[in-house]
Amino acid sequence: MPTVKNFDRKVISLLQEKIQLIQSEEGAVYLVGPIKLPVNLFGETVEFNWYCWLNCKEVTEDFERIIAKLSDINLAEFQQSSVLVYGDFPHTEQALIRFHSICHTGDIFGSKRCDCGYQLKQSMKHIVEHGSGALFYLANHEGRGIGLFSKALAYILQENGYDTVDANLQLGFVDDSRDYSDAIKVLKALRSKPVTLLTNNPKKLDALLEAGLDVDDRVPLWGDVSEYNEKYLKTKIVRAGHLNEGEGCCDNN
Numbered sequence: 001m002p003t004v005k006n007f008d009r010k011v012i013s014l015l016q017e018k019i020q021l022i023q024s025e026e027g028a029v030y031l032v033g034p035i036k037l038p039v040n041l042f043g044e045t046v047e048f049n050w051y052c053w054l055n056c057k058e059v060t061e062d063f064e065r066i067i068a069k070l071s072d073i074n075l076a077e078f079q080q081s082s083v084l085v086y087g088d089f090p091h092t093e094q095a096l097i098r099f100h101s102i103c104h105t106g107d108i109f110g111s112k113r114c115d116c117g118y119q120l121k122q123s124m125k126h127i128v129e130h131g132s133g134a135l136f137y138l139a140n141h142e143g144r145g146i147g148l149f150s151k152a153l154a155y156i157l158q159e160n161g162y163d164t165v166d167a168n169l170q171l172g173f174v175d176d177s178r179d180y181s182d183a184i185k186v187l188k189a190l191r192s193k194p195v196t197l198l199t200n201n202p203k204k205l206d207a208l209l210e211a212g213l214d215v216d217d218r219v220p221l222w223g224d225v226s227e228y229n230e231k232y233l234k235t236k237i238v239r240a241g242h243l244n245e246g247e248g249c250c251d252n253n
């Protein structure tokens with residue numbers, strides 16, 4: 001039985017102002033924000049607006065009902081996605097968008113086995129330099145959608161001669177099972193004009209176009225090739241159809 005909660009009215013009114021209901025096929029996406037987030041970006045403090053979202057089967061404008069559920073569902077056991085927004089995002093003619101798939105090893109530990117961490121920071125830098133944009137950090141996309149534990153298994157296979165695509169297939173996964181539909185719904189709630197996509201991955205562009213994203217251009221993101229990720233990056237070009245148009249290569253992002 002969920003605990004009965006008597007929230008302070010002021011607390012509820014403060015929170016309700018910052019929550020938005022987005023209807024989806026399976027229920028609702030509850031978007032919270034903007035929240036000011038000063039970020040250390042290459043030694044400079046840059047202020048982003050941060051939003052986080054949660055999927056829920058229940059569709060209601062009574063956000064107190066949703067808030068009341070939170071402490072019973074142990075959200076820390078699951079990951080939530082979020083988005084960093086920069087500039088006058090709803091109104092600028094052009095905006096740079098990055099859909100970044102979470103990479104625990106690359107983004108957090110700075111692993112050199114891939115170039116995710118590098119791409120994450122570079123895309124934030126590009127967005128700020130461009131003046132308007134958004135970085136979506138997609139929490140259910142680890143290892144192109146296989147999850148962190150399975151990614152550890154895939155790395156063992158990769159250490160034994162399997163490439164990144166075969167490793168996922170050998171573990172019984174499809175090579176790429178990422179879904180962008182919620183992120184696109186959130187993007188549409190934040191901006192109605194077309195966007196420019198930061199990616200090296202044409203499949204990702206196709207998936208986003210198919211899911212209804214209004215894209216006017218694609219900008220590649222290259223760099224950080226090393227002896228540790230050269231083979232992995234080459235596989236992405238040869239097997240996963242990434243475009244190698246810079247001096248470096250690319251990754252699953």
Ligand SMILES: [Zn+2]
Binds near residue numbers: 107
């Ligand atoms: Zn990575």
